[in-house]
Amino acid sequence: MKRTSWIDVLLISSIFTLTVIIGLFIFISGDSKFQYSFSSTSNSNEETKKIPNEKNPIVQVQSKYEGIQIYKETSKDPTIPYTVLYPITDFVKLNDQIKQYIENAKQQYITAVRLQNNIDKSVPSNLNINLNIYKYKENYYSLVFTKQESINGQFTDESFNTIFFNQDSGEVINSKALFNKNVSNLEKLSKYVYQKMLEPEGYKENINLSQWKKVSYPYWIYYDRFAIVNETFILYYNKGEFANEKIGSPTISIPLSFLNPILAPEFQSKTKADKTITSPSKGEKVNSKRVALTFDDGPNNTTTLQILKTLDKYEAKATFFMVGTQAKSNPSIVKEVWARGHEIGNHSWNHVNLTKQSSKNIQWQYDTTNNVIFNLIGQYPTVFRPPYGAKNKQVTELIDVPVVLWTIDTLDWKYKDSSKLLPNIQNNIKNNAIILMHDIHQSTANGLDSVLSYLQQEGYECVTVSELLGD
Ligand code: NI
Numbered sequence: 001m002k003r004t005s006w007i008d009v010l011l012i013s014s015i016f017t018l019t020v021i022i023g024l025f026i027f028i029s030g031d032s033k034f035q036y037s038f039s040s041t042s043n044s045n046e047e048t049k050k051i052p053n054e055k056n057p058i059v060q061v062q063s064k065y066e067g068i069q070i071y072k073e074t075s076k077d078p079t080i081p082y083t084v085l086y087p088i089t090d091f092v093k094l095n096d097q098i099k100q101y102i103e104n105a106k107q108q109y110i111t112a113v114r115l116q117n118n119i120d121k122s123v124p125s126n127l128n129i130n131l132n133i134y135k136y137k138e139n140y141y142s143l144v145f146t147k148q149e150s151i152n153g154q155f156t157d158e159s160f161n162t163i164f165f166n167q168d169s170g171e172v173i174n175s176k177a178l179f180n181k182n183v184s185n186l187e188k189l190s191k192y193v194y195q196k197m198l199e200p201e202g203y204k205e206n207i208n209l210s211q212w213k214k215v216s217y218p219y220w221i222y223y224d225r226f227a228i229v230n231e232t233f234i235l236y237y238n239k240g241e242f243a244n245e246k247i248g249s250p251t252i253s254i255p256l257s258f259l260n261p262i263l264a265p266e267f268q269s270k271t272k273a274d275k276t277i278t279s280p281s282k283g284e285k286v287n288s289k290r291v292a293l294t295f296d297d298g299p300n301n302t303t304t305l306q307i308l309k310t311l312d313k314y315e316a317k318a319t320f321f322m323v324g325t326q327a328k329s330n331p332s333i334v335k336e337v338w339a340r341g342h343e344i345g346n347h348s349w350n351h352v353n354l355t356k357q358s359s360k361n362i363q364w365q366y367d368t369t370n371n372v373i374f375n376l377i378g379q380y381p382t383v384f385r386p387p388y389g390a391k392n393k394q395v396t397e398l399i400d401v402p403v404v405l406w407t408i409d410t411l412d413w414k415y416k417d418s419s420k421l422l423p424n425i426q427n428n429i430k431n432n433a434i435i436l437m438h439d440i441h442q443s444t445a446n447g448l449d450s451v452l453s454y455l456q457q458e459g460y461e462c463v464t465v466s467e468l469l470g471d
Contacts, residue, residue: 126148322334402465
């Protein structure tokens with residue numbers, strides 16, 4: 001008995017000690033705000049030793065922005081000089097994101113200088129990260145980091161990093177949220193931006209056009225390097241991204257009021273504009289012949305990929321009505337469909353006839369699929385198609401996005417014959433048709449090229465369902 005209680009005491013005290021150590025560790029490493037503020041004062045706290053560049057002087061710079069402190073760190077090592085400015089906000093997650101960017105930039109630079117240093121020490125290297133802060137409305141801030149780097153005079157770099165965030169919640173707002181999570185908004189922006197970059201005199205000759213076409217392509221991530229400055233939306237491009245030395249690192253500035261029709265309501269400018277991005281401009285070719293290709297029951301890890309390739313070949317956009325179980329087992333395909341600019345629709349969780357389900361089950365089928373897709377692409381499906389096209393009042397009342405059927409059924413699921421896909425469409429095609437296919441059949445994937453080639457010849461533009469129904 002005596003022996004057992006002795007072991008108990010030992011156990012309890014070691015558990016206690018461990019807890020204290022772990023707790024202390026979480027406190028020190030978890031909150032970067034503490035690290036920064038400790039290092040910026042002369043207090044010789046123990047925590048200061050955790051900072052890798054403890055010897056580098058860090059001073060606080062005056063900030064006129066509420067909730068943002070600005071710090072300036074200068075390198076003490078004259079062979080590896082640098083100056084970086086960075087903000088500390090009230091939000092741990094945001095601070096971590098900023099810290100990661102600054103630390104990465106410093107480490108890359110230091111490594112590059114060390115690799116080059118024995119070549120020519122007479123030409124100095126330098127890293128300079130500058131910070132600009134812009135306020136929009138009551139509670140939004142844009143942070144714009146400008147990084148200039150030269151390594152022994154041999155290589156220079158100028159690049160940007162931006163963060164647009166809500167000062168009340170700390171939420172970072174990306175281009176997708178700014179433009180109302182609507183792909184057709186993104187496409188309008190992309191088209192406009194592509195043209196606008198080529199307008200200034202002397203630009204066209206100094207731009208690599210195919211590279212610019214790629215950089216301005218309507219993928220959300222290509223529009224995330226932005227700031228809102230004085231009611232103006234500014235896109236930043238890095239040096240060498242698509243333009244030569246003469247142009248350097250260009251920006252594109254667009255008045256927010258011009259973008260109002262495609263902005264999410266909370267970001268719209270109060271200023272009224274005579275001309276907006278959606279008003280038709282002369283000379284702009286408005287294609288009146290459009291169809292929407294739709295693919296149901298996927299995604300599938302072979303046939304869907306083949307279909308994506310064919311769609312890209314013809315620059316066609318489509319809508320994929322995904323079954324939840326399929327989306328869950330093919331996460332990378334869901335992301336790929338999204339990344340290539342197609343629309344994603346909800347097609348229930350496991351393809352049941354919804355008219356035979358309780359309202360609770362219908363809701364479950366809808367929500368579970370929505371959540372799987374949201375977790376993969378950061379957006380909920382924008383349209384819904386009930387399995388077998390079976391819907392009733394109960395279904396349409398529960399679903400809060402457009403419930404979309406079709407106007408042409410290719411019957412690809414029945415024939416499973418690639419040569420029968422096109423004739424079916426040819427016989428029924430007309431403007432604004434919604435064409436039903438299934439991306440889980442090899443025959444559909446094989447027959448798609450001939451369908452797209454035909455539609456292109458006939459002058460049809462392939463758009464997403466939302467685009468077709470939207471305007
Ligand atoms: Ni189906």
